[in-house]
Every structure is written in structure tokens, then in C-alpha cells.
Amino acid sequence: MVEVKKVKRSENYSEWYNNLVKQADLAEHSAVKGCMVIKPYGYAIWEKMQAELDRQFKETGHQNAYFPLFVPKSLFEAEEKNAEGFAKECAIVTHYRLKTDPDNKGKLMVDPDAKLEEELIVRPTSEAIIWNTYRDWIQSYRDLPILINQWANVVRWEMRTRLFLRTAEFLWQEGHTAHATKEEALAETKQMLEVYADFAENFMAVPVIKGVKTENERFAGADETFCIEGLMQDGKALQMGTSHFLGQNFAKAFDVKFVSKENKKDYVWATSWGVSTRLMGALIMSHSDDEGLVLPPKLAPIQVVIVPIFRKEEEKMAVLEKAREYANALKSKGISVKLDDREGQSPGFKFAEYELKGVPVRIAIGPRDVQNQTVEVARRDTKEKQVMAEVDLVHKIEHLLTQIQQNIYQKALDFRAENITTVNTWDEFKNVLENKPGFILAHWDGTSETETKIKEETKATIRCIPLDSALEEGKCVYTGNPSKQRVLFAKAY
RNA sequence: CGGGGUGUAGCGUAGCCUGGUAUCGCGCCACAUUUGGGAUGUGGAGGUCGUAGGUUCGAAUCCUGCCACCCCGACCA
Numbered sequence: 001m002v003e004v005k006k007v008k009r010s011e012n013y014s015e016w017y018n019n020l021v022k023q024a025d026l027a028e029h030s031a032v033k034g035c036m037v038i039k040p041y042g043y044a045i046w047e048k049m050q051a052e053l054d055r056q057f058k059e060t061g062h063q064n065a066y067f068p069l070f071v072p073k074s075l076f077e078a079e080e081k082n083a084e085g086f087a088k089e090c091a092i093v094t095h096y097r098l099k100t101d102p103d104n105k106g107k108l109m110v111d112p113d114a115k116l117e118e119e120l121i122v123r124p125t126s127e128a129i130i131w132n133t134y135r136d137w138i139q140s141y142r143d144l145p146i147l148i149n150q151w152a153n154v155v156r157w158e159m160r161t162r163l164f165l166r167t168a169e170f171l172w173q174e175g176h177t178a179h180a181t182k183e184e185a186l187a188e189t190k191q192m193l194e195v196y197a198d199f200a201e202n203f204m205a206v207p208v209i210k211g212v213k214t215e216n217e218r219f220a221g222a223d224e225t226f227c228i229e230g231l232m233q234d235g236k237a238l239q240m241g242t243s244h245f246l247g248q249n250f251a252k253a254f255d256v257k258f259v260s261k262e263n264k265k266d267y268v269w270a271t272s273w274g275v276s277t278r279l280m281g282a283l284i285m286s287h288s289d290d291e292g293l294v295l296p297p298k299l300a301p302i303q304v305v306i307v308p309i310f311r312k313e314e315e316k317m318a319v320l321e322k323a324r325e326y327a328n329a330l331k332s333k334g335i336s337v338k339l340d341d342r343e344g345q346s347p348g349f350k351f352a353e354y355e356l357k358g359v360p361v362r363i364a365i366g367p368r369d370v371q372n373q374t375v376e377v378a379r380r381d382t383k384e385k386q387v388m389a390e391v392d393l394v395h396k397i398e399h400l401l402t403q404i405q406q407n408i409y410q411k412a413l414d415f416r417a418e419n420i421t422t423v424n425t426w427d428e429f430k431n432v433l434e435n436k437p438g439f440i441l442a443h444w445d446g447t448s449e450t451e452t453k454i455k456e457e458t459k460a461t462i463r464c465i466p467l468d469s470a471l472e473e474g475k476c477v478y479t480g481n482p483s484k485q486r487v488l489f490a491k492a493y
Numbered sequence: 494c495g496g497g498g499u500g501u502a503g504c505g506u507a508g509c510c511u512g513g514u515a516u517c518g519c520g521c522c523a524c525a526u527u528u529g530g531g532a533u534g535u536g537g538a539g540g541u542c543g544u545a546g547g548u549u550c551g552a553a554u555c556c557u558g559c560c561a562c563c564c565c566g567a568c569c570a
Contacts, residue, residue, distance in 0.1 A: 012564090014563080014564075015563080015564090018562095018563080022504095023504095029561080029562070031561090033560085033561075088568075088569095089568080089569075154570095156569070156570080158568075158569060158570095159494065159567080159568055159569085160566095160567090160568080160569085165570085166569070166570070170570080172570085219570095227570095238570090239570060240570090241570090242570075274570080275570090276570060278570055307529095309528065309529055310528075311527080311528060343528085345528085345531090345532095346527085346528050346530085346531070346532055347528060347529060347530070347531095348528085348529085348530035348531050348532085349528095349530085349531045349532085350530095350531090351530050351531075352530070352531045353531080364529065364530095365529095366528095366529055367529090368529070369529090376529075493569095493570090
């Protein structure tokens with residue numbers, strides 16, 4: 001265990017976040033600029049996320065496949081807007097061989113004779129290589145839809161990185177689907193947005209606002225970008241997932257046509273959608289406190305930890321026997337349990353350690369409990385402790401896990417409700433931004449110019465045009481021009 | 494990439510101004526006593542002072558380049 005340097009959320013949110021990621025053993029910086037090492041405990045959480053998302057993708061008819069890491073430059077540039085959007089942050093492979101440096105013993109140099117005829121782009125996203133492939137897969141409407149997802153790594157050469165929130169290389173899934181009609185593609189886009197929202201709220205316990213991006217914030221190459229937006233504890237917004245309706249842009253760029261039932265040729269309609277290891281950042285920032293991580297039971301690698309307490313040898317026997325009995329009973333119900341029977345550490349040490357790691361439920365069992373047929377149960381979210389009779393313990397723990405899942409969602413939901421402010425004037429807008437970080441609902445005249453000016457003056461961007469907000473006549477907070485709907489502003493990660 | 498800061502053992506640090514071979518705490522290893530909220534004692538191991546040069550008899554300390562990280566911008570999921 002590392003010595004814990006305590007920084008409070010309220011003192012320095014960034015430092016608190018960085019310390020937490022390291023101290024809870026989730027990830028660390030690597031020798032490669034901007035890239036992180038995801039450590040076993042952090043990766044275990046990501047695997048839980050993957051497993052559930054993957055299940056939902058398959059349930060909605062998708063299959064996994066894998067496409068190359070590299071994209072030849074000529075393919076990459078085919079869809080102009082997409083290429084332009086990502087051009088500034090691409091890593092490029094220009095050579096395929098090193099050789100020993102004659103002027104510098106023991107060192108290697110790029111072999112100038114091994115220059116590639118065509119540069120390879122390390123994928124920042126895979127539309128290009130995938131749509132180039134789909135062209136060969138699609139001839140008839142009978143070949144559609146294609147519903148494919150891939151789990152992969154991508155590289156975006158960011159200037160400023162932060163563990164999980166923005167790294168130069170990150171892990172994600174990207175779904176890429178092809179459809180015969182616009183309606184079907186749009187329905188797919190919305191369906192996957194729902195999958196993401198459901199996952200965020202019911203598994204991550206993070207409430208999200210579903211919406212549409214403005215033109216400024218739209219994915220490069222998309223006709224429409226849908227997104228889910230979460231609110232972090234420091235009042236900043238985090239884009240947690242996007243689902244794009246790509247229209248026929250990629251089909252046209254890669255010449256992907258199909259013959260319809262009516263024997264007519266038409267371009268294929270496309271969608272793509274993705275979530276990344278950034279979700280780890282959202283999870284950490286949404287629930288954790290000054291004691292450490294708080295994990296929702298549905299994603300916690302360890303849901304219940306059992307800490308045995310004993311002095312004498314005969315106590316140890318009795319306590320461990322009980323502890324194993326409980327552990328097995330819980331495991332048989334599919335609950336992931338860790339029995340921490342290390343003898344070098346005191347119970348207090350272990351309590352603190354599992355709090356740091358966000359384990360939802362802790363069971364302590366000592367000689368006193370063995371005698372009374374009880375256990376001490378502590379929940380991470382509220383830090384409440386109670387002595388429970390062992391009768392029906394498994395059911396009680398199952399119930400408690402459900403309660404914790406609900407409670408941390410409710411807490412996050414309440415927090416968000418308190419931090420969405422409706423404003424009507426520009427003064428109010430600026431005042432709220434400065435004094436009460438969070439989401440702002442305000443009228444906007446619908447132009448890119450206004451959005452850009454607001455961003456320049458306040459750093460706030462339109463996170464989305466919420467899908468479920470009612471139409472309402474009003475005046476743009478910035479220009480006073482007419483508006484039909486409030487949009488969601490915030491400073492964002 | 495611009496402005497500010499940091500880099501000394503696994504972690505947190507003192508020393509740097511005023512140059513003389515590195516301090517303390519946690520952790521680690523061994524043994525003993527301990528264990529219901531971060532145990533105690535005794536003994537021990539662990540350092541190219543981020544890195545590459547320069548100045549000097551001598552560099553953690555002074556100078557230069559580079560690298561990484563943090564904070565604030567620009568860019569972005």
C-alpha cells in the first residue's frame with residue numbers, strides 16, 4: 001500500500017482525481033507520452049463494462065469483428081470532412097525498418113531505405129478502413145444491414161492528456177453499421193444511444209442527458225451526432241458516448257452501392273457509435289469521495305470483501321471457518337467476494353484500503369460475531385455500519401447491493417438536479433457559469449456564430465440539444481433572436 | 494504548442510540560494526509481541542539525486558539542451 005496523500009475534492013479537484021486514479025491502483029502514466037498503463041484493478045472494471053456493453057450489443061443484433069490498426073493515407077483522406085477533422089491529431093507510420101546507427105554505437109536509426117510508398121495512418125477512428133471493406137461485402141439489399149462492432153484501441157495525438165479522460169491511445173468499441181434506408185439507419189443511431197444511456201444509468205449509476213450535437217460539435221463526417229452527457233462533481237460536463245448518423249457520406253466516399261428490391265442502385269446508409277475508457281473517468285468522478293473510490297455494485301470487481309478479525313489461534317480457526325462459509329454462500333449467488341485473510345495487516349488498515357478501492361460492501365467478522373452469530377456490515381456509499389444476524393445473510397447482502405446501486409444513482413441524480421440552472425438573460429448566464437458550475441438551460445438562436453462567440457467569451461459550449469426537452473418560445477440569451485427550444489450549456493472536459 | 498511550476502529509494506519529502514558524495518517519514522525484508530478503524534519494538538535492505546552535456550580539483554546543488562508530469566490557455570472523446 002502506498003501512503004495516501006489526502007487531497008480533498010473541494011481543494012483541488014484535478015489533483016484529487018489524479019491521486020485517486022493512482023492510489024486506487026487503477027492506472028498510471030507510462031514511459032510513452034500521453035499513454036497510460038491500465039493496472040489490473042482498473043482493467044477489471046473496464047472488463048465489467050465491456051462485458052455488459054458487449055452483451056447489449058449482441059442482444060441488439062450486432063456481431064464483433066476486427067479491422068486493422070493502420071489506414072492507408074489514400075483511404076483515410078477519402079471522406080474529406082472526416083479526414084480534415086482528424087488530420088491534426090494523427091500518428092503516421094512512414095517507415096517499416098530500423099538499422100544500427102553507424103555514427104552512434106548501440107543506437108538504432110530509421111532506415112531511410114525502408115520508406116513506405118504510402119504512409120499509414122494509425123487509426124483515430126475506423127470509418128475509412130471499414131467502409132472501404134464494406135464496399136466489397138455489399139451488392140444487394142439482401143446483404144444489408146451489416147451490424148458490426150469492434151473492440152479496439154485508437155490513437156489521437158492530444159496535446160494535453162489526463163488519465164482515462166483523454167489519453168493519446170485509448171481503448172473503445174466502435175460500432176459500424178450499413179443500412180438500406182435512411183429511416184433504418186436513423187433508428188439504429190437512436191437505438192444505440194438508448195443502449196448507452198441505459199448502460200450509463202443502470203450500470204454506472206451516472207444519470208445522463210440524451211441529445212443532439214450542434215453543427216460545431218458534430219462528429220467529422222456525420223450528418224447528425226447524438227450523445228449522452230454526464231455532469232461530474234466539479235460541475236463540468238463529460239461527453240460519455242456518441243452515436244452518429246453518417247447519412248450516405250461514407251458510402252459516397254467509398255462508392256458503396258447496393259441494388260434494391262426494385263432493382264435500383266443506391267448508396268448505403270451508415271451509422272457509427274462508440275464509448276471509450278473515458279467512461280472510467282466518468283465513473284470515478286461521479287461517485288467518489290475524499291476517502292476514495294465509490295463503485296456501483298454492478299461494475300465493482302469485488303462486490304463484497306470479508307475481513308476476518310482474530311487474536312488467538314483458536315479464534316482464527318473459528319472466524320475463518322465462518323468467513324469461508326459466508327464467502328461461499330455469497331459466491332453461490334453470483335456475488336464476487338474477496339476474503340482478505342492476510343495476517344500482516346490490521347483490520348483498520350484493510351478497512352481503509354477497501355474504502356480507497358471503492359468496494360461496495362465490507363463484512364467484518366470476529367470472535368464476538370462467531371459467538372453471537374452476527375457480522376458487522378459496512379456500506380461504502382454512506383459509510384454506515386450495522387451488526388446483522390447471520391440468518392438470511394446472503395439475501396440481506398443481495399438486497400444491500402441493490403440498495404447501494406440505487407442510492408449512488410439517486411445521489412448523482414440529485415446532484416445533477418441541483419446543478420441544472422435555467423437562465424433567461426446574458427447576465428444571468430455569465431453569473432451562473434462563474435458562481436454555480438453545472439449545466440445551464442438557455443435559449444439559443446441556432447447559429448454557429450452565436451455558439452462560437454459564447455464559447456469564446458465564457459468557455460461554455462453547447463453540450464447538446466436535449467431530446468426530451470419541450471419546445472418553448474424564447475429569445476436567445478446572447479443575441480435576443482427568437483428560439484424555439486432551450487439547449488444545454490456547460491464547461492466540459 | 495504558449496505561460497507558470499515540479500522531478501532526490503516503491504510513495505511522500507529535507508538538502509539546492511551559499512558546490513565537498515544525501516535527510517526524515519511511510520512502505521519493503523527478518524524476528525518478536527500484536528489485530529473490532531490505517532499496530533509496536535529490534536535489526537536490515539534499498540539511491541546513476543529525471544536525462545544528456547558543460548563549468549569545476551570536486552555537482553543533487555551552478556549553466557545549457559532534452560524528457561516526463563502538474564496547473565492555466567489553444568486542441569479534443
